[in-house]
Amino acid sequence: MVQGTTSDAGKSTLVAALCRILKNRGVSVVPFKPQNMALNSAVTIDGGEIGRAQALQAQAAGLEPHTDMNPILIKPTSDTRAQIIVQGKAITDMDAAVYHDYKTQAMKYVLDSYSRLQQQYDVILVEGAGSPAEINLRDRDIANMGFAEAVDCPVILIADIDRGGVFAHLVGTLELLSESERARVIGFVINRFRGDINLLQSGLDWLEQKTGKPVLGVIPYLQGLYLDAEDALTASAPKQNAQLTVAVLALPRISNHTDFDALRLHPQVNFHWVGPNQPVPACDLVIIPGSKNTRADLDFLREQGWDVQIQQHLRYGGKLMGICGGFQMLGKTIHDPLGVESAPGSSIGLGYLALHTEFKDQKILQQRSGFLWDKQTPVSGYEIHSGVSYGPALQQPAIYLQGANGLVPDGVISEDKAILGTYLHGVFDQPQALAQLLAWAGLVEQTRVDIGQLREQSLNHLAAATAAALQGDFLKNLG
Incomplete structure (x- = not known):
């Protein structure tokens, strides 16, 4: 141990x-x-x-x-x-x-x-x-x-x-x-x-x-x-060759922030965490991440004035994305009648997508794979959420996931292609999906980044350095 x-x-x-x-x-x-x-x-x-x-x-x-x-x-x-x-x-x-x-x-x-x-x-x-x-x-x-x-x-x-x-x-x-x-x-x-x-x-x-x-x-x-961080938000230094700027809102109950590691490590992306009392910077893409307490984090977002800054960002031609709880915030309303995440009640969403979300007592936990909105670009990840969304916006899915009887729609991409929401965590991890999403955000000519390959290389490097540093007798007796 x-x-x-x-x-x-x-x-x-x-x-x-x-x-x-x-x-x-x-x-x-x-x-x-x-x-x-x-x-x-x-x-x-x-x-x-x-x-x-x-x-x-x-x-x-x-x-x-x-x-x-x-x-x-x-x-x-x-x-x-x-x-x-x-x-x-x-x-x-x-x-x-x-x-x-x-x-x-x-x-x-x-x-x-x-x-x-x-x-x-x-x-x-x-x-x-x-x-x-x-x-x-x-x-x-x-x-x-x-x-x-x-x-x-x-x-x-x-x-x-x-x-x-x-x-x-x-x-x-x-x-x-x-x-x-x-x-x-x-x-x-x-x-x-x-x-x-x-x-x-x-x-x-x-x-x-x-x-x-x-x-x-x-x-x-x-x-x-x-290596995937357990909880700490890892900063990213400015990059000289960056051609796209991405800002992710660091909500108090942010969940699964490893969703953004591929963006943080991409050599052409300047990546920013936007923390308390910080304005949303001038950028190409704003992302609202997942949350373990969606309604409370939505209140926090408004307290920071980020809702007004997001409106301005969209007016200037920027893109907006929400993942899981962030996707739910993009809708009209969020209902939690059973008090699944916090005290029972409802909240008014940001109103960008014509959908509503209701929290159920059954949590959805699934590993998923499928395609982006073009039905050609492969994507994979996982779902962890209690909220179920419904409404006309879902007729324009951002992703098509493999189901028992064919492709199942997930998320929304708005008619003007400015706003995208999905329940899929890990959406940036597949190299082809990352490239397509960055192209959607404005980065056309790209360097290929494979986060899975980087993770494997890091594990091998870590193992080699650790083996060289530890006593031989200890390692011999370990297994």
Whole structure:
């Protein structure tokens, strides 16, 4: 099990690297995260949803993502409340205090999934969550040492030296563990190191002498690595050769922001996240992303004045796109009579598309493939939504998806081709679909970008660098 001294210490990437290392060695390996809190999720082969990081780790292991890889997923809908996903299915919303009491039951599902994976794979690589030294969360812990103790699992502790204070992080975390938990830690990994390793050696020697634990490796800071982020919005530097500008609204409950990685990494696209108190910049395309609380994020959009700025953007000839919750916002009304996402009620949409959306208690979870509006350009992705849309605008679909009885329409492209909406996440990931959508936005002569290929190259690069950095004996004994 890989646990971290902090969030974003490198747990997800180390597990992904070890999955790829063992896969390349021919070992039967599977990733596992008992409990994850994230708004970036992926649809699994068995029709559920798990954290995006576990889907990436599954790819590193050469597997299709499955709900047993992340049996408990928490998707926040506000600062104190979240939707609880158990073995891929949304069961209810809970506030933090209620979920704390529920963790005893949640552990049963965690151990159930873990047991099934044990029967199928030789090695399970487990990722912790946050830090094991969060004292207020130790009672009934299922994410870190509580799980490790329950299944008698050895633990690696990873820390990010790029943040500073790496020795304090490691020693302090170890100090806050119980005696049995400290004994469970077999060693440390230091992540994102820059510079001359010889200058770090005296610190490594002190750490090993102070704790009695070995440093298993120091992983260098890897430039140009593309791996799906769990939650953090990754900025994009301005590009000299950019010919198209895209702005995505960074809503408070933005979900599945990895939808835009292909745009962010495209050499001809200047990409901007538009955050709180920031105006929508002059651009060719504005995108309203998915949301875990669509009506609340629509209110936020208006509070920021972005609705007025979008109107101006369209008047000047710009394009507008909405994905999932963003697509719903483009319609006339949004109804949530059952309180699926928030308090029961209705909201007036932005009114650009003649459609209405109503939230149902059944969530749609599907991997999909099909074609863009031309019925020629292949596209693929996944759906995760509770809202169902209806109205005359849907007679002009943006996408045609493969169904049991032929092509099924999805989304809308407006008659003047200025506005596009879809329920399909990952719509930019296929190279041909990306090229067609960028051409629609105004970029005709393009460099080809294949986000899937970039992801594979990054996993191989990460695995090679990690294997070179870790102790040979540790890797030999791992699988």
